Amino acid sequence: MEYMFRVSRHSISKIVLETSKALYKSLQPDYLKVPSTADEWQKLAKAFKDRRTSENAFGILATRWRLFRKPIALHPTKVKELTKAACALHNFLRTETLSRQIYTPCSLIDQEDVVTGQVTEGAWRGEPEALLAPIRADHDRNPTAVAKRVKEEFKTHFLTNGAVNWQDRVLLTHANTEEK
Template identity: 40%
Template sequence: MNFPPPCPLPGLNVDLPYVFLGDGAFALSENLMKPYPGDHKLNTPKRIFNETLSRSRVLSENTFGILTSRFRFFKKPIELMPEKVTQLTMTCVLLHNFLMKSSSSKNIYNPSGTLDKYDNGVFIEGAWRQQVPQNCAIRCVPHIARRSPISATKIRDNFTEYL
């Protein structure tokens, strides 16, 4: 996927790859981090990793959820050439960023309660989730247990140590 080369995080001597963030439905790999399975006690390294990963992932989910609820053509497969879909998506992302940052439009485009958030460790769904219908192209993926490669497990452990 043409990722930049691995590099160390501040304070670590180990090169770590750039990664995508996923939930438990995805297989852990060297370029896709997912949470540790199971429940973990408060303030343990695995719990801190899972909470940090979840908070980071929510940012992306909010962005795609708002894009889908505001730009309705994302609600179904887009029947255009891939190059046009890329242009269309990038245009929507730019417009989204502009509307989110503009003092005159951000409260209209993104009213209070639109975004998912955490309140004292409790996940609260944003209003955009009610605006995405069940037959939408964005769907939940079922969790499937998979054995992770040792190299991916070591990378996740290094990120956990960093956090």
């Protein structure tokens, strides 16, 4: 700075000091406040944990859904819809017992020891390709019992709680075009 602005070191040190004090004074009440009670400490810890949770959530989405691994060449509204769809499907897969064990095993997600606060990082932080389950050839083309149960879970979900108001209309339209 001394050479760029032709200002003496002494003046620069005063500018930096005054700027730092002004920044501290304006940021301190909201961002640098030291909690005085145990309740305030717990609220602060929860706020930081919530921030880590969003990082985990996006990391898991990127691990499971390849489209989030690089920039998406679509209009932002479409990207927003894709993100919502991925979140909805993620939540569905997490609610069903069988699919949860396959889709997000315990080792995938970050774990926090509630007593010590120590975080054990999940496998999602590693190489994403290493997390993909190996696919074995099934020569007789018959689905496994697990695949059949997952299919039934999907069917039940999309015919009950996961149903959308337009799905029957689209299915009927599609069926009518195939008949012609």
